[in-house]
Every structure is written in C-alpha cells, then in structure tokens.
Amino acid sequence: MPQIFKNYYIKSTAGLSIFFLSEWLLGDLANLLGAIFTKQAGWQIIVATYYVFVDMCLVFQYFWYSYAAKWIYEESLHSTGSSDIDDADSAIINGLSPINSNFASDAPLPGDSDDYTPKRSDPTDVNVPQFSAVNYGEKKGTPPQDIVYGDKFGSSWMASPSPRTLLYAATMASMASNVAAAPVPFPSDHYVHGIHLFRVDTPLEIVGTILSWCSTFLYLGSRLPQLYKNWQRQSTAGLSPLLFIAAFCGNFFYSASLVTNPNAWSNYEPYGHHGWVDADGNQRWAWVARAAPFFLGAAGVLMMDALMGVQFIIHWERVNGWMRGWIPAMAGKDRVVDMAQSQRLLHESGHLSLSRRRSHHHVDYGVGSSDNYAYLVSDDETKDAVIIDPANPPEVLPVLEEQSKYLHLRTIINTHHHWDHAGGNTKLLSAIQTDLNIIGGKDCEMVKETPSHGSKFTIGKNIHVTALHTPCHTQDSICYFMEDKSTNERVVFTGDTLFIGGCGKFFEGNGTEMNKALNEVLASLPDDTKVYPGHEYTKSNVKFLKKIDGNNEAVKNLEKFANENKETQGKFTIGQEKEHNAFMRTHTEEMKKVTGKTEPGEVMARLREMKNAG
Numbered sequence: 090m091p092q093i094f095k096n097y098y099i100k101s102t103a104g105l106s107i108f109f110l111s112e113w114l115l116g117d118l119a120n121l122l123g124a125i126f127t128k129q130a131g132w133q134i135i136v137a138t139y140y141v142f143v144d145m146c147l148v149f150q151y152f153w154y155s156y157a158a159k160w161i162y163e164e165s166l167h168s169t170g171s172s173d174i175d176d177a178d179s180a181i182i183n184g185l186s187p188i189n190s191n192f193a194s195d196a197p198l199p200g201d202s203d204d205y206t207p208k209r210s211d212p213t214d215v216n217v218p219q220f221s222a223v224n225y226g227e228k229k230g231t232p233p234q235d236i237v238y239g240d241k242f243g244s245s246w247m248a249s250p251s252p253r254t255l256l257y258a259a260t261m262a263s264m265a266s267n268v269a270a271a272p273v274p275f276p277s278d279h280y281v282h283g284i285h286l287f288r289v290d291t292p293l294e295i296v297g298t299i300l301s302w303c304s305t306f307l308y309l310g311s312r313l314p315q316l317y318k319n320w321q322r323q324s325t326a327g328l329s330p331l332l333f334i335a336a337f338c339g340n341f342f343y344s345a346s347l348v349t350n351p352n353a354w355s356n357y358e359p360y361g362h363h364g365w366v367d368a369d370g371n372q373r374w375a376w377v378a379r380a381a382p383f384f385l386g387a388a389g390v391l392m393m394d395a396l397m398g399v400q401f402i403i404h405w406e407r408v409n410g411w412m413r414g415w416i417p418a419m420a421g422k423d424r425v426v427d428m429a430q431s432q433r434l435l436h437e438s439g440h441l442s443l444s445r446r447r448s449h450h451h452v453d454y455g456v457g458s459s460d461n462y463a464y465l466v467s468d469d470e471t472k473d474a475v476i477i478d479p480a481n482p483p484e485v486l487p488v489l490e491e492q493s494k495y496l497h498l499r500t501i502i503n504t505h506h507h508w509d510h511a512g513g514n515t516k517l518l519s520a521i522q523t524d525l526n527i528i529g530g531k532d533c534e535m536v537k538e539t540p541s542h543g544s545k546f547t548i549g550k551n552i553h554v555t556a557l558h559t560p561c562h563t564q565d566s567i568c569y570f571m572e573d574k575s576t577n578e579r580v581v582f583t584g585d586t587l588f589i590g591g592c593g594k595f596f597e598g599n600g601t602e603m604n605k606a607l608n609e610v611l612a613s614l615p616d617d618t619k620v621y622p623g624h625e626y627t628k629s630n631v632k633f634l635k636k637i638d639g640n641n642e643a644v645k646n647l648e649k650f651a652n653e654n655k656e657t658q659g660k661f662t663i664g665q666e667k668e669h670n671a672f673m674r675t676h677t678e679e680m681k682k683v684t685g686k687t688e689p690g691e692v693m694a695r696l697r698e699m700k701n702a703g
Contacts, residue, residue, distance in 0.1 A: 116307030468549025503529030504584025530565025561598030590630035600694025616664030
C-alpha cells in the first residue's frame with residue numbers, strides 16, 4: 090500500500106520492475122488459489138486476497154503511468170515547436186546525472202565583483218510553512234529589478250509517507266485469536282486451526298498443492314528482477330522503502346507463525362493441545378508437508394528483502410558543493426559526486442512515441458523523455474533550490490521527492506516556452522500542491538516573472554544569477570548565467586540556444602539574431618563558464634563539425650570525448666565552444682570559406698541550413 094500511494098503521489102512508477110510486479114502478482118494469485126484449494130485457514134485466504142488486490146493495483150499503476158497517462162500527457166503538450174532532434178544518440182542514463190561541482194577555476198572573477206551582486210529587497214512574507222511565490226518586486230510585463238528569493242519560506246513541500254501496516258496487525262490478531270480458540274465443530278471434517286490437515290485425495294486438492302509450490306518458486310524469484318534493476322540503475326529512487334519493510338515484517342511474522350505452530354512439532358489426538366486441533370487430530374509430518382510451500386514462500390524471500398534494504402542503504406552518497414548532503418546515488422559512466430546540482434532522469438524502457446524522438450532506451454519509466462536535461466540548482470549554505478526546465482513531472486518528481494529532505498524548492502525557471510521545457514509547469518505545481526514562482530520567457534506556461542536582459546537575482550545567499558536574453562530559437566529564449574560567490578564557480582544554462590558543438594534551430598528568428606546570441610551575448614561570458622544545455626546532441630553535432638571543420642584539433646578532441654562519454658553537459662566551457670563550435674566561429678576565415686558568406690549573420694544562417702540538410 091505505501092508504494093501505491095507513492096506512485097499516485099509522484100504520478101510515476103519510476104524504479105519498479107514490471108517483471109518484479111508480474112512475478113509478485115502471479116505468486117500471490119497462485120498462493121490464493123492454493124490456499125483455497127487446499128483449504129487453508131480463513132485468515133490466510135483473506136491475506137492472500139488482499140495481496141492479489143494490491144498487486145493488481147500496482148500492475149495497473151505501472152501500465153497507466155507508463156503508457157496511458159504518458160500518452161495523454163504528451164498529447165496535451167504536443168507542439169510543432171520542438172528542439173533540434175537531429176539524429177543524436179541519446180545518452181543511456183539509469184538514474185540521476187550529476188554535474189561536477191568543481192567547475193571553478195582558481196582565477197579571480199573578471200572585472201568588478203560587484204557587477205553581479207544583487208540588492209536585497211525587503212521580504213514581505215516570513216515564516217510561511219510551505220513554498221510560496223517569491224517577491225520579485227515587479228510583475229510580468231515590467232522589467233524586474235534585482236531579485237532576491239529563498240530566505241524566509243518553509244523547508245518542506247513533500248508530505249511524509251504514512252506506513253500502512255494494518256494488514257500485518259490484522260494478521261497477527263487473527264493468529265492470536267486462533268491460539269485462544271476453544272474447540273468448535275466445523276462443517277469440514279478436515280479443518281485444523283492455523284493449517285489444515287487433509288488427505289490429498291481430490292484433483293482440486295492436487296491442483297492446490299501444485300499451485301502452492303508454484304507460488305513458492307514465484308516468490309523466491311520475484312525480488313531478483315527488482316534487485317537487478319536497482320543494481321543496474323545504481324539507485325532506489327522511485328521505490329517506497331516502506332513497501333519492502335512491510336514485506337519483510339509480514340513475511341517474517343508469517344513464517345514465524347508457522348514455525349511456532351504446535352502442529353509443526355507434535356502429533357495430537359482429536360481436540361488435543363487444549364483444543365488447538367479439531368476432531369481429526371494432527372499428524373505432524375503431514376501438516377509440515379502442507380505448510381512447507383507457504384513457509385518457504387514467506388521465509389525464502391526474507392534474505393532478498395534484506396538485500397533490498399541493503400540497496401536502499403548503499404545507494405546514498407555524501408556529496409559536496411551546491412547540494413551538499415546525503416542524496417540518492419547517481420548513475421552514469423562518469424559519476425562525479427562532488428556536486429549534484431543537476432538531476433537528469435530519462436524515460437522507461439518501452440517504446441514511447443514522442444514526436445521528437447528517434448530512439449528508445451531502457452531507463453526508468455515515468456521519469457521523463459528522451460534527451461532532455463532538467464537541472465536542480467541549490468545554494469550550499471541556505472539549501473534554497475530552483476528547478477530548471479522540468480518539462481515532464483515524472484522526469485523530476487522522484488528527484489524532488491528525495492531532495493525535499495535536504496533542499497527548499499523555491500521556484501521554477503524556464504529557458505523558453507517550448508513544451509519540452511516549460512510544458513510541465515502546471516502539472517508539476519499540481520503534483521506538489523505548492524504555488525511556486527515561475528521565472529521564464531513571456532510565453533512560458535504559467536510564467537509569473539519575466540526578467541529583463543541583464544537583470545540579476547539570487548538563489549539563496551551565494552548563487553548570483555544573470556538573465557541573458559537570446560532570441561532566435563524562440564523569441565522568449567533566456568539563458569541563465571550563475572556564479573557561486575563562495576566558490577567562484579560559473580555555469581550557464583543555455584536551453585536550446587547553445588548546445589555542446591552546436592546551436593538550436595531558428596524557429597522564431599534568423600541568423601543575425603543567433604549570431605548575436607552566441608557570439609556577442611554568450612561569448613562575452615568568462616571563458617571558464619561551463620555550459621549546461623537543454624539537450625544531449627553532441628554526437629550529432631560532431632558529425633556535422635567533422636564535415637565542415639574536420640582538421641580542427643578541437644573538433645577531434647570533442648569527438649573523442651563524445652565517443653567515450655554518454656553525456657557532455659557541464660564538461661565544456663564557453664572558451665572551448667569558441668574553439669570547436671562552428672556556430673561560435675562565424676567570424677573565422679574557415680567558416681566564411683565553408684559557407685561562401687562573409688557577414689557573420691549570413692555565415693550563421695548558412696551553417697544552420699547546412700546542418701538542417703544533414
């Protein structure tokens with residue numbers, strides 16, 4: 090039951106293995122039929138029926154959130170204005186994708202350090218025990234002044250899980266009532282309290298015995314797919330620990346009740362042992378034979394439930410940087426856990442039909458879509474956090490749920506209005522039931538604040554943010570340059586304006602606008618600023634760069650890195666983009682020669698045409 094509520098709460102079955110659920114359902118169904126056919130105790134049949142009901146709910150949730158709800162969600166967000174899909178090989182990431190926090194150089198910040206120091210506005214809301222809209226001073230349509238948020242709000246936005254253990258309490262109460270029962274004549278001459286003693290003399294009873302043993306083997310194998318999936322993902326995100334705690338306790342007490350049953354240890358005359366047995370009496374070994382599949386099914390999975398608990402423990406890591414604390418373990422070829430301000434979750438195995446996708450990967454379902462990146466950024470000191478481009482709530486809710494123990498989510502930031510970046514705002518707010526502020530371009534879903542070009546605000550106390558308007562991909566595209574003043578770390582979140590080795594399509598702009606966005610606005614940032622784009626298109630971009638600039642050593646280095654690593658976000662700087670990214674080299678003779686153009690805006694436009702043509 091805890092897992093059912095968790096799945097409903099986060100609108101996702103992230104982390105659950107369908108093979109685990111299927112084996113569990115088949116095992117419980119076989120257990121129920123076996124208990125009925127072999128005439129087990131009433132409480133066993135009731136418990137088995139409940140188990141089947143819960144299993145069916147979980148399986149239904151899996152297919153609902155994996156297919157039906159996902160299809161409905163994507164249809165509601167479908168738009169022709171999507172990002173550059175190219176033919177990129179999306180990274181296969183099982184779990185979270187961390188950003189290396191140590192992206193600061195030892196060099197001092199260029200220019201006056203006060204350039205990015207915001208003025209704190211007077212807070213109007215204090216001690217609110219939940220997330221609230223942030224006071225930015227001026228509303229949508231008016232260029233905001235310097236912005237400060239994240240100081241005086243509550244610290245929790247996720248409800249604490251409620252353990253549901255009434256089943257096991259009822260089971261124990263039923264067993265206790267059996268112990269105290271006085272001898273009562275029953276219609277069946279073969280009934281024995283707790284476990285039935287009967288002769289296997291009917292086809293139905295034979296089938297019941299076979300089903301009981303089938304149930305045992307299904308139980309014994311049911312945890313293996315989930316254990317493997319957790320190991321493969323290196324994460325237990327999306328799973329309810331209460332599910333396995335309850336299962337462990339239930340199986341422990343269930344098997345203990347059979348071991349401590351007097352029928353397992355002695356033969357009894359009719360109505361012997363103070364009325365524990367009925368008129369048939371008890372034959373010890375016959376009773377043990379009937380009880381064996383039920384005992385092995387319960388006791389046999391205790392070790393695997395314990396291993397599941399070990400996985401919950403070991404898949405947590407200590408991290409430093411903007412998200413210091415204990416968090417679920419990250420996964421990926423290049424796990425860097427010095428900092429985890431980025432969280433990336435991708436879609437489940439299964440064949441999702443997204444209009445902008447060309448490939449499918451085996452990752453946790455309900456957690457997202459394709460090659461999108463969603464980033465969670467927080468201040469190390471205050472624990473205030475923002476989520477950037479949470480396009481699909483199932484993509485980020487498991488992460489937000491885990492991080493809610495350590496971070497205080499304050500706002501949603503969008504880089505532009507396309508559905509694969511801002512299309513999840515409404516559903517995310519509905520899921521967490523909190524009126525977060527939304528910062529983004531004027532056309533973003535439910536946007537509340539549209540910062541003007543060059544305006545500044547802070548995340549918590551130390552992270553200073555500058556909004557940079559970069560119209561072209563869309564006219565409301567905004568990049569966010571961030572500096573951690575406590576560490577001198579610098580990053581820029583570029584949405585679909587700048588990719589590693591490429592740029593976004595010109596859906597609402599032209600070459601002149603993109604050239605200004607890349608080669609004037611973003612190129613003016615410090616060269617050591619690390620780039621965090623909205624998508625993973627590096628391999629596709631490298632193919633194009635090799636065609637037009639294959640002798641460039643920087644391009645060769647980028648190709649080598651892309652071939653050896655599944656993800657490239659945060660691994661390259663603005664300075665490196667100026668060396669290998671053709672779209673940031675429109676002023677060079679090489680690009681002028683390749684395009685046959687001389688004016689940078691025309692060079693940019695021609696490069697984009699060549700890229701679009703493949």
